[in-house]
Amino acid sequence: TQLLEQSPQFLSIQEGENLTVYCNSSSVFSSLQWYRQEPGEGPVLLVTVVTGGEVKKLKRLTFQFGDARKDSSLHITAAQPGDTGLYLCAGAPGNQFYFGTGTSLTVIP
Amino acid sequence: DTAVSQTPKYLVTQMGNDKSIKCEQNLGHDTMYWYKQDSKKFLKIMFSYNNKELIINETVPNRFSPKSPDKAHLNLHINSLELGDSAVYFCASSQGRRPGHEQYFGPGTRLTVT
Numbered sequence: 703t704q705l706l707e708q709s710p711q712f713l714s715i716q717e718g719e720n721l722t723v724y725c726n727s728s729s730v731f732s733s734l735q736w737y738r739q740e741p742g743e744g745p746v747l748l749v750t751v752v753t754g755g756e757v758k759k760l761k762r763l764t765f766q767f768g769d770a771r772k773d774s775s776l777h778i779t780a781a782q783p784g785d786t787g788l789y790l791c792a793g794a795p796g797n798q799f800y801f802g803t804g805t806s807l808t809v810i811p
Numbered sequence: 812d813t814a815v816s817q818t819p820k821y822l823v824t825q826m827g828n829d830k831s832i833k834c835e836q837n838l839g840h841d842t843m844y845w846y847k848q849d850s851k852k853f854l855k856i857m858f859s860y861n862n863k864e865l866i867i868n869e870t871v872p873n874r875f876s877p878k879s880p881d882k883a884h885l886n887l888h889i890n891s892l893e894l895g896d897s898a899v900y901f902c903a904s905s906q907g908r909r910p911g912h913e914q915y916f917g918p919g920t921r922l923t924v925t
């Protein structure tokens with residue numbers, strides 16, 4: 703079992719559909735980050751959530767940090783093929799930084 | 812101008828060989844990292860250096876030795892390569908040693924050990 707479990711592991715949807723990706727842990731985090739990794743590239747930071755219950759929006763992407771700061775979700779509205787990639791949550795419950803297990807998203811035109 | 816660069820992009824070698832991967836960042840960051848991404852895309856930190864000082868050394872075989880000649884460079888040397896070392900290795904950098912600072916990643920080095 704990994705510290706940050708993501709679900710689903712794989713997701714294949716049609717363009718225009720909505721989706722939600724979950725990131726769960728039994729540990730409390732001072733902040734959580736979401737990264738997106740495209741094939742052949744390194745991860746790129748999308749957002750950092752810091753306060754329990756916080757909601758951040760980045761165009762069609764909505765990020766939420768759980769009230770207890772143990773979980774987070776990423777919701778994409780009207781997915782586009784350009785959203786295709788590996789989505790990773792990440793955080794540090796202490797002095798060590800961990801990435802989640804990852805969600806591989808494919809948006810079919 | 813590339814922020815974090817790694818060389819080589821691809822590395823194919825035989826078991827038992829020794830190889831190095833180089834990383835350079837031009838962002839002026841003081842902390843650099845090495846990560847390993849396995850075939851299931853799981854990304855795990857290996858090492859972290861702050862101002863050329865090792866601050867994180869995860870449980871990795873001592874065949875892996877990082878070297879930081881200066882703040883802008885962090886190289887990874889691997890001795891006696893094994894099949895299980897096949898993976899994509901990412902270098903990253905951030906400003907500040909506290910976990911949670913935004914990390915900037917290089918494009919990765921795909922290592923294949925045959």
